[in-house]
Amino acid sequence: MSTWNRGGPVVVEVDGSAENLHVVDYACGEALRAGAELVLVAPYALHGSFSPMMPAYSPKAPAELADDALRVAVAHVRHHHGYAMDLVALTDEGSRARVLAHAARSARMLVVGRSRSRGPQRLVNTHANLTLAARAGCPLVVVPATWRPSLADRRVAVGIDGTALSAEALEFAFGVAAGRKANLIVVHAGLPADHAFNDEDPEHSWISRADALLSDSLAPWTRLYGDVKVTRFLSSRPPAAALVHESGEVGLVVVGSHSGALPIDPVARRSVAAMTCPVAIVPHHPTAEEQERLRKQREARRRELVTPTY
Template sequence: MERSPVMVERVVVAVDGGPASTAALDWALERAKVLPISLELTTVVDLGWAPAGGPDDDFRPIYERALSDATQRVEHEVPDIKKTSYVRRGVPADELVRASASADLLVIGTNKTGFLAGAVYGTLPLRLAAHSHCPVVVVPATWNPTAGTVVVGLEDDATAEVALSFAAAEATRLGRVLDIIHAWSIPATVAVEYGAVIPFDELRDAHAAILAEAAGRVRTAHPGLEVREVLEQGPAAMVLVDASGEAELVVVGTHGRGAVGSLFLGSVSHDVLLNLTCPVAVIPRPERLPDRVEP
């Protein structure tokens, strides 16, 4: 018997009752309109937030109420979706990383307030993106549904292929244009070696070839997808942040290696996450992505 090509995506959404987690749930519910998903709503009782000298459970009703409200909303808006809800206890980043081990996608909101994303602006999304076992989508609290392009940042390294594949699949699924953006600059070593006579055209052409080759692979794999090649000179993070203003989703890879390296992701992912204006999907290095078993 032929296997069904339809796969149910397992999506975990971090919930804390604040505007950022509401935006994360909004994004996941929009996704459910175009993709079969099963939804896990999870909240983490962070023991570190209990008042000094008070019982550990002081904040538990707050978390449980937020989870209950989110669950009721899902039941009202998408009653047929398969869903579960969990109250976890511990360090939020650690617990959500554990949740990511059995997920296809982890979705979290971010803003400057709230228990999960707001304790120290940007820290939790960065830690999750660095250590997650699955792609992480970080949704700004101000997000509203919009039809735009899917943008992927292309770097000439091992992270490129998984980020390209994810972005192409998203653009195909949404019926959007895929913009592959490759930013380049003149390395300091070249400037020192060549002095005032920098081989600008040769460098630009070499990077254009990298971009064209990547775009060609995507077009072959997704023949119906409109793919645009965008070559820009300048810092990659700045180029991607500028592009995010017109994008529906920005996709980046992570270079994290080890406890210290993975905390900072790689400068591009780090800077994009801290300056995002639209949802950003951070794709783990290939060795951290689990194998999927198709039904």
């Protein structure tokens, strides 16, 4: 089980751009479905990087620009969603990661936008979002600038590998699917195409093992969320490629991610960088038993690297 506060608010980043209002709309929808408070957060640097020689030069201080962005976002929410929603707007000075992680410390979800950048800059932004997800401690939803409400929002996909890393992701995906009254697609990929079926011993084929793994992983959640229709999907594609392919048909893809200062998750990284639908990154926080097992594995690897000098 995860450690985030499932009864907390929905927190969304506000950056003052026109595209960011679509991200705010996404967060509004999640808050309305959950009956939760919506928190708009605008981080800003103490000293701006503006120069009179720059085309986008503005004489306003960063704090004033953040306040202006919040006023626009609040007016947008009230105009489109009325005054029934509990709404909080705040600004804070500091790095984006610190401010958002602090604001989301008791949140059920943190929502941010994905920039339209390409090439190396997209990789930098993707890594920043993965680091933010690890620091925030709650699920982070990355919403592309092109997102608009559609019928695809009634379908949710989650990638699982049968390990503890995907346990929280599966829990979160079932909760979202239940809230949206959506169908849930459970993706297990990495099927070796040449050895998927073992005619000599069909009971130990990859298909049989994968199906047993899915049954064990889904059992507690299908009992808890009996109204959620679940579709199992086994693929011979690499896990990231299978999820990217599935993202064209769903409104949300959920992936698990490691927590910690330096999260290294190739599947989550490619999911955030390549998918056209929103992606939820759900960090896994190791239990005491898992931490002890990891410590022993690191010690074993260190002993293997010791080379005798005689």
